[in-house]
Amino acid sequence: MRHLLAPYVSALAAAVMLLPTATACGFFADEAGLVIYSGRNEALVKPLLDRLEKSLGTSVEVRYGDSAELAAQLLEEGDKTAADLFLSQDAGALGALSKQGRLQRLRQPTLDKVAPQYRSRANDWIGVSGRVRVLAYHPDKVPNVPDSVHDLVKPEWKDKIGYAPTNASFQAFVTAMRVLEGEDATRTWLRGLKANNPKAYGNNINVLDAVDAGQVSIGLINHYYWYEKVAEKGAGNVVAKLRFLPGGDPGALINVAGVGILNGSEHRSTADKAVDFLLSKESQSYFADETKEYPLASGVTSTVPDLPPLDSLKAPKIDLSRLESLQQTLTMLREAGMV
Amino acid sequence: MTPERAPRTLLLPACLAGALALLPLAYLAVRALERGLGYAWGIVTTEHTVLLLGRSLGLATVVVSACLLLGISLAWLTARTTLPGAAVWSVLATLPLAIPSYVAAFAWQSAIPGLAGFVGSAVALTLVSFPYVYLPVAATLRGIDPAHEEVSRSLGIGPVRTFLRVTLLQVRPAAAGGGLLVVLYVLSDFGAVSLMRYDTFTRGIYTSYQASFDRTPAAALSVVLVLMTVTLVALEVRTRGRAGHFRVGGGAARRVASHSLGRAAVPALAWCGAVTAAAVVFPLGALGYWLAAGNSATWDPARLAHTAGVTLGVAAAGAALTTVLALPVGAVAARYRGRTAHLLEQAAYAGHALPGITVALSLVFFAARYAYPLYQELPLLVGAYAVLFLPVAVAAIRAAILQAPPVLESVARSLGRRPLRVLREVTVPLAAPGVAAGAALTFVVCMKELPATLLLRPTGMDTLATRLWTETGVGAFAAAAPYAAALIVLAAVPSYLLGRHRT
Numbered sequence: 074m075r076h077l078l079a080p081y082v083s084a085l086a087a088a089v090m091l092l093p094t095a096t097a098c099g100f101f102a103d104e105a106g107l108v109i110y111s112g113r114n115e116a117l118v119k120p121l122l123d124r125l126e127k128s129l130g131t132s133v134e135v136r137y138g139d140s141a142e143l144a145a146q147l148l149e150e151g152d153k154t155a156a157d158l159f160l161s162q163d164a165g166a167l168g169a170l171s172k173q174g175r176l177q178r179l180r181q182p183t184l185d186k187v188a189p190q191y192r193s194r195a196n197d198w199i200g201v202s203g204r205v206r207v208l209a210y211h212p213d214k215v216p217n218v219p220d221s222v223h224d225l226v227k228p229e230w231k232d233k234i235g236y237a238p239t240n241a242s243f244q245a246f247v248t249a250m251r252v253l254e255g256e257d258a259t260r261t262w263l264r265g266l267k268a269n270n271p272k273a274y275g276n277n278i279n280v281l282d283a284v285d286a287g288q289v290s291i292g293l294i295n296h297y298y299w300y301e302k303v304a305e306k307g308a309g310n311v312v313a314k315l316r317f318l319p320g321g322d323p324g325a326l327i328n329v330a331g332v333g334i335l336n337g338s339e340h341r342s343t344a345d346k347a348v349d350f351l352l353s354k355e356s357q358s359y360f361a362d363e364t365k366e367y368p369l370a371s372g373v374t375s376t377v378p379d380l381p382p383l384d385s386l387k388a389p390k391i392d393l394s395r396l397e398s399l400q401q402t403l404t405m406l407r408e409a410g411m412v
Numbered sequence: 413m414t415p416e417r418a419p420r421t422l423l424l425p426a427c428l429a430g431a432l433a434l435l436p437l438a439y440l441a442v443r444a445l446e447r448g449l450g451y452a453w454g455i456v457t458t459e460h461t462v463l464l465l466g467r468s469l470g471l472a473t474v475v476v477s478a479c480l481l482l483g484i485s486l487a488w489l490t491a492r493t494t495l496p497g498a499a500v501w502s503v504l505a506t507l508p509l510a511i512p513s514y515v516a517a518f519a520w521q522s523a524i525p526g527l528a529g530f531v532g533s534a535v536a537l538t539l540v541s542f543p544y545v546y547l548p549v550a551a552t553l554r555g556i557d558p559a560h561e562e563v564s565r566s567l568g569i570g571p572v573r574t575f576l577r578v579t580l581l582q583v584r585p586a587a588a589g590g591g592l593l594v595v596l597y598v599l600s601d602f603g604a605v606s607l608m609r610y611d612t613f614t615r616g617i618y619t620s621y622q623a624s625f626d627r628t629p630a631a632a633l634s635v636v637l638v639l640m641t642v643t644l645v646a647l648e649v650r651t652r653g654r655a656g657h658f659r660v661g662g663g664a665a666r667r668v669a670s671h672s673l674g675r676a677a678v679p680a681l682a683w684c685g686a687v688t689a690a691a692v693v694f695p696l697g698a699l700g701y702w703l704a705a706g707n708s709a710t711w712d713p714a715r716l717a718h719t720a721g722v723t724l725g726v727a728a729a730g731a732a733l734t735t736v737l738a739l740p741v742g743a744v745a746a747r748y749r750g751r752t753a754h755l756l757e758q759a760a761y762a763g764h765a766l767p768g769i770t771v772a773l774s775l776v777f778f779a780a781r782y783a784y785p786l787y788q789e790l791p792l793l794v795g796a797y798a799v800l801f802l803p804v805a806v807a808a809i810r811a812a813i814l815q816a817p818p819v820l821e822s823v824a825r826s827l828g829r830r831p832l833r834v835l836r837e838v839t840v841p842l843a844a845p846g847v848a849a850g851a852a853l854t855f856v857v858c859m860k861e862l863p864a865t866l867l868l869r870p871t872g873m874d875t876l877a878t879r880l881w882t883e884t885g886v887g888a889f890a891a892a893a894p895y896a897a898a899l900i901v902l903a904a905v906p907s908y909l910l911g912r913h914r915t
Contacts, residue, residue, distance in 0.1 A: 116883065116886045136872075137878075138867065144625050146776055149780060169625030412611065
């Protein structure tokens with residue numbers, strides 16, 4: 074029966090033999106020029122970060138993960154972190170690091186590239202690209218497009234709304250409503266929405282698809298999903314239309330993906346150059362083209378067809394760092410029976 | 413059984429393994445109590461927490477019941493009856509192990525969009541985790557002495573009652589051990605329940621990290637999971653009773669008699685076919701659809717091959733370390749009773765229901781502070797696998813050692829062999845199939861692991877699971893499919909060996 078140990082022994086042997094291979098593959102790599110923790114997907118930002126590496130002339134190591142989990146990891150690592158830069162999918166994760174004093178103040182010339190509403194008030198993180206909350210609607214089913222998310226609680230919208238309550242962007246929008254209009258007003262709105270029996274979907278793409286197919290008449294999504302769908306299928310093949318809400322409505326929130334420099338960074342000047350690279354025309358156009366998000370650096374405009382200019386939007390005025398208070402939003406969504 | 417205390421040479425490595433498994437708990441204590449006991453207590457006693465706990469326990473109960481039904485029925489059919497093609501079915505019954513819960517959930521959802529919530533989660537989780545019951549039960553059924561059943565039948569007891577009162581009793585430790593793993597797997601699962609949008613306790617912990625960027629609530633909730641696990645392990649230990657499950661030689665000379673199925677072969681085949689179709693054919697079919705939907709742009713064979721190599725390497729290292737650590741724990745748990753043995757086993761299991769993210773953050777915490785040179789290096793990732801999957805190996809090893817007669821060890825001891833040498837020269841060879849099964853099982857679960865790998869891998873390193881995560885993160889399912897397929901194919905090899913091995 075002894076030979077039956079063979080798989081076990083060979084597994085051990087394989088492991089031992091593979092360790093040197095692993096070393097050769099660069100697992101125990103030498104000190105990198107710059108280490109980036111990226112909450113943005115590798116498929117999206119890798120080509121850009123390869124260009125960054127060339128532009129800096131030093132090696133760039135990137136660790137990909139989920140924004141919130143990387144933020145938690147950075148908080149556990151504290152001063153010991155090897156990360157120089159944190160590239161986040163949303164403002165909330167950056168706000169959390171800022172609140173714990175984990176980020177360094179950025180240089181003034183860098184800060185000046187982006188309008189104040191798209192960066193930290195403590196000047197320790199900066200927006201790189203922006204996404205706008207919009208209403209997607211089916212033109213045949215919605216003759217009078219609403220001007221505010223507050224209209225959606227009217228009885229005429231019963232059984233006609235699609236939304237993604239577990240999605241981070243929806244929750245950020247509800248947080249914005251709490252910050253802008255207060256807890257009671259938000260709770261009332263959520264109850265009104267729930268009373269209209271909205272259809273819950275897993276994510277924004279599902280919501281848009283449902284609007285497009287006429288399964289629901291109107292949906293709450295981020296703007297770029299529609300532009301990506303149009304780019305993929307052609308404008309003639311997308312039925313759904315978008316409504317950018319006017320008048321500083323909370324339903325027109327502009328949230329950002331951004332970047333901050335960690336306190337533990339030992340490569341401050343390289344990190345500064347990397348942030349400037351992300352705000353350069355090259356990178357900003359990359360985000361605009363690849364993700365259909367808004368470029369945030371002044372002087373760069375998106376060339377995406379039919380996209381209204383950023384400064385024409387009537388977004389609510391809000392300190393994006395405050396989107397970090399998501400816990401209360403979740404409690405409220407739970408009370409409303411939405412998540 | 414052996415009345416003597418465990419020898420120190422065995423206890424010392426066992427305690428070392430136990431201490432390693434307890435690391436996440438120490439971290440949880442630090443974080444949960446960061447803002448005082450009152451704050452933590454406030455979090456775990458909210459109505460919502462209690463609701464989530466109820467949902468998790470409900471899901472675990474349904475899944476483990478279904479797994480016991482599926483696992484024991486398939487094990488009995490393949491190991492003890494004249495089921496046509498038993499060898500093939502026994503391999504097919506282990507293959508679901510190779511399918512990550514998130515892939516199964518995704519397959520079900522893309523086929524039946526309405527399937528979500530409790531039912532969807534229960535279906536997906538049952539179909540990926542029933543081999544945890546099937547494997548140990550099948551191994552036990554093949555190894556048991558048929559004399560017990562023959563005695564029962566000769567005393568005039570019918571075949572059904574013999575199965576219920578003799579056979580089931582003999583597989584009870586194996587089934588309970590497997591069932592415990594299933595329960596802990598369900599409690600800690602995030603992939604399936606998040607795709608199925610069913611809010612469970614573990615999903616609540618993830619949401620807490622996502623929502624508050626605050627580790628205290630998540631840690632407080634995790635402590636509840638630990639307490640639950642410890643309670644479950646204690647219950648499982650009680651189901652073992654005091655019966656002996658070994659035999660000395662003899663029986664091995666004779667093949668275990670197979671029950672003739674007769675006309676029952678048709679429904680038996682239909683049952684095996686239905687389970688296999690749902691658990692193996694269906695998810696593979698869904699993957700095949702995505703593979704076919706891909707094109708040359710989504711294929712990167714060189715990268716796929718490299719990633720597969722890396723995955724095999726770290727999973728093999730993880731399985732090797734886990735098995736080495738699990739051996740002394742399994743030996744002590746199987747051979748000795750008393751408080752130390754109990755505590756050791758509890759320690760090995762304590763963190764097993766914790767979500768991967770919590771275990772990973774605890775290792776981030778310790779390594780960044782006390783073992784910085786190791787941080788985000790390969791050895792730490794391998795260590796994390798050992799912490800995460802120690803119970804998987806311990807369960808298999810303990811069950812295997814229980815079936816080896818302790819008298820042979822006593823003989824070796826009486827002949828002057830030291831305890832570690834007895835373990836190596838007598839116990840391990842006797843329990844070899846079980847030990848190998850434990851190692852293979854650990855290898856498979858290491859390959860599929862995602863949350864801890866994401867946080868602890870060396871920067872720039874990718875496994876098949878992390879690539880899968882990256883591609884599905886941008887909705888590139890066609891590009892993700894080759895990685896999912898490679899993962900399943902590679903994990904199927906040890907699963908296949910597990911299904912084939914005979915004692």
